[in-house]
Amino acid sequence: MATPAPAPLAPLAERAGAPSVLPPLTAGGLTWRPATRDDAGALLDLRNTVAEADREPYRETLDELLEILDAPWRRLVTDSVVGLDADGLLRAYGYVETMPGDTSRVRAFLWGAVHPDRRGEGIGRELFAWQEARARQMLAASGASVPGRIGGFLEDTAPAPKVRLYERAGFTPRRFYSDLERDLRDLDAHPVPDVALDGLRLVPLADDLDEPARLAHNDAFRDHWGSEPQTPEQWRSGRSTYAPEWSFVVVDPAPDVAALLADPRTDGETAAALRAGEPLVVGYHVAARFTADFAVRGHPFGYTEILGVRRAYRGRKVAVALLAAGMRAFAADGMAVAALDVDTQNPSGAHGLYASLGYTERHGSRLVTIEL
Structure with missing residues (x-):
């Protein structure tokens, strides 16, 4: 007896649970705006500071970061934020990425971090909520009726609070590298x-x-x-x-x-x-x-x-x-x-x-x- 074909999926616009308004970013007294190419130097310093603090096995160069910011499919004005303190120093960042080649599954990946000196103030929780909400909006806007995925990568050395952010939001381990x-x-x-x-x-x-x-x-x-x-x-x-x-x-x-x-x-x-x-x-x-x-x-x-x-x-x-x-x-x-x-x-x-x-x-x- 032939196996029945799976039922067609509803459009991602119906399944993504996309909010109409993104959650506010208020913790830590930071000022938030979209990232720009001019942030590359400060963003590089922040990313490498985080990598050292979290014992990540790599460091970035300015050329690598500029390639991320300049990717032709990147929409920094809607899909990224940076948080600056009262002195104008970049203390947190986040962005969400979808890829133009996705066909059988539309994916949205979350990238972001908070400076080690500003952790424990609720900045990471609010930033993560903003990223997940934006990811749902991007999946809904894809117009696709295929499976969707919101994903993030965790190093084995990732600090426990970062791991808990994902766990509390319902993320589960899917693949190991x-x-x-x-x-x-x-x-x-x-x-x-x-x-x-x-x-x-x-x-x-x-x-x-x-x-x-x-x-x-x-x-x-x-x-x-x-x-x-x-x-x-x-x-x-x-x-x-x-x-x-x-x-x-x-x-x-x-x-x-x-x-x-x-x-x-x-x-x-x-x-x-x-x-x-x-x-x-x-x-x-x-x-x-x-x-x-x-x-x-x-x-x-x-x-x-x-x-x-x-x-x-x-x-x-x-x-x-x-x-x-x-x-x-x-x-x-x-x-x-x-x-x-x-x-x-x-x-x-x-x-x-x-x-x-x-x-x-x-x-x-x-x-x-x-x-x-």
């Missing part, structure tokens, strides 16, 4: 594997392969929990830390176009690229150089920011070849370790792959959500 490292200081004793790719070619991620790599990413992550397609503007954003000298792709120089076009797993954008004779990237390793984090970690490291393999090409050691190329590039550039972040329940078995290559956990974080 591990920050992994692999030592590169003695590759003779701990060698990186050599991988034969059987007809595929591993090459640097050149500019002309960037869009094919985006298409490969959207295919690779289609079956990953919580992932949504990336638009070209999303894919090209956040490049201030991009390390092209550490980034690689695997290309199929002679794909079976007819078979791929007949495969129901082949998405429309990839099908169009195949018909146009564009290169077919089947796996990619996009790396980043976070120099501001070297002192925090205690050593220089190369970071695998995104790694993926098209579903039709899994089982051919493409990911191992890409990771090995990345690790060799890191080591050749004097990096002490290779680092990356992984969903502990990754459906492709990535966690086991990394463990087999010598990666071990250094830090953890989790995603907490309200599902709508």
